[in-house]
Amino acid sequence: MKYDYLAVEPSKYKAGEFVVYGFGRYPKYSVNRGMQKKTYLESFGSVKAALEKYPDANVSSGIRPVESDPGPVPPAWFDASAAGESWGGDY
Numbered sequence: 001m002k003y004d005y006l007a008v009e010p011s012k013y014k015a016g017e018f019v020v021y022g023f024g025r026y027p028k029y030s031v032n033r034g035m036q037k038k039t040y041l042e043s044f045g046s047v048k049a050a051l052e053k054y055p056d057a058n059v060s061s062g063i064r065p066v067e068s069d070p071g072p073v074p075p076a077w078f079d080a081s082a083a084g085e086s087w088g089g090d091y
Contacts, residue, residue, distance in 0.1 A: 003039070006057035007064055008050045011043065018044050020054050021064070036067040 003022035011017035020041045026032040044050040047059055 006041070006054050007060050008044075008047055008054070008057045009060045009063050012063055014043075016045065018047050018050050020044070020050050020057055023064075023066075038064070038066045 003024045005023050007021050007023065008018050009021060011019050020043075022039045022041050024037050024039065026035050026037050028034075042050075042053070044053075051057060051059070
């Protein structure tokens with residue numbers, strides 16, 4: 001998979017360990033299509049070791065959250081009537 005960018009972060013599970021993540025987007029066939037995806041690639045004992053294998057990675061001092069806001073309105077293709085619920089009092 002092609003990633004938009006790579007990041008080296010401190011591990012949230014093991015002190016002194018660093019993790020490389022690839023950030024990209026979910027494909028069009030996914031229920032999460034277009035949303036950001038954070039994929040674990042590999043763990044290392046040091047930032048130096050991570051950068052030796054992934055020289056283009058950005059080093060982060062903390063854990064980067066994934067953009068999870070789908071936006072204030074549904075996408076144009078969404079049809080509320082196809083969701084199986086009605087809110088217009090016509091049940």
